[in-house]
Amino acid sequence: MRYVLKLAYDGTAYYGWQSQKxxxxxxxxxxxxxxRVIREDIRVMGCGRTDTGVHAKEFYLHFDWDGIPDERFVFRLNNAVPLDIAIYSCFPVKEDFHARFSATYRKYEYHLLRVPDPFLRNWAYFRFGELDLPLMQKGCEFLLTCTNFQSFSKVKTEVNTFTCKLMECRWEEIDGHLIFHVKADRFLRNMVRAMVGTLLDIGSGRMQLEDLPSVMESGDRSNAGKSVPARGLFLTEVGYPWEKYLIHE
Structure with missing residues (x-):
């Protein structure tokens, strides 16, 4: 039987999602x-591969197991994982569900502080200096018209295509705390952090808004802004056509 776990985690202490030596x-x-809970070696497949220091408010994984979780399964699993990981639910799905490839969209947030806050040092990036937020919003409006995001992709990344369909791209300001929202059908490695860095360059005057089209057309990572630190990045939502995969008892 194939099962899904819904969870969240603080990525501060981890070298990303994916297992490594x-x-x-x-x-x-x-x-x-x-x-520890089921006394078997279980291999899980996640909905994405977040990098070192990146967090997830919503994350899904699937695993195959012949057993049946009881009503205390999630409780016992939460006691078996570190406190910076929270398991929310476990439910069965059809065998053709895949946590990564069945997803139709993902949504990220990047948190930026205008005033330093020692209590948020692991979950937001403090950026010193003035920023032109309306200009950064205009940059977002242009990015929504783009489809090729090679300029925001990590160099030497092996992918079949650099095409992504953005569904949302905007900034929000709450009490001096800036939040960048972006939603797409897929993301390239390092794409969100590069987007934020480029938009911050536009907002600070280091890059002109009029230069953004040529940056995107170039497909050259070195023409875009520097990637912002990982600590401000959160995976916040993953979309699936659940009606296709849920098992209705």
Missing amino acids: VGNTVQQAVETGLK
Whole structure:
């Protein structure tokens, strides 16, 4: 039987989601927790591969298991994983569900502080200096018309296409706290952090808004802004056509 876990995590202490030989990862922590609960080695597949220090408010994974979770399964699993990981639910899905490839969209937020706050140092990036927020919004409006995001992709990334369909791209300001919202059918590696860095260059005057079209047309990562730190980035929503995959008892 295939099951889905819905969870969230603070990525501060982890070398990203995906298991690797060196460094603690969220995937390794979840798989270790599952083994403690069900006494079997379980391999999980996540909905994405967040980088070192990136957080997730909503994350889905799937795993295959012959057992049946009881009503205390989620409670026991939460006790078996570190406190910076929270398991919200576990439910069965059809065998053709895939946490990564069945997703139709993902949404991210990037949190930016205008005033330094020691209590938010692991979850937001403090940027010193004035920013022209309306100009940054205009940059977002232009990006919504783009389809090729090679200029925001990490160099030497092996992908079949740099095409992404943006569904949302905007800034929000709440009490001096800036939040960048972006939603797309898919994302390239490092894409969101590069987008934010470029928009901040426009807002600070380091880059002219009129130069953004040529930056995007060039497909050259070096023409875009520097990537902002990972600590301000959150995966906040993953969309699926659940009516296609849920098992109705």
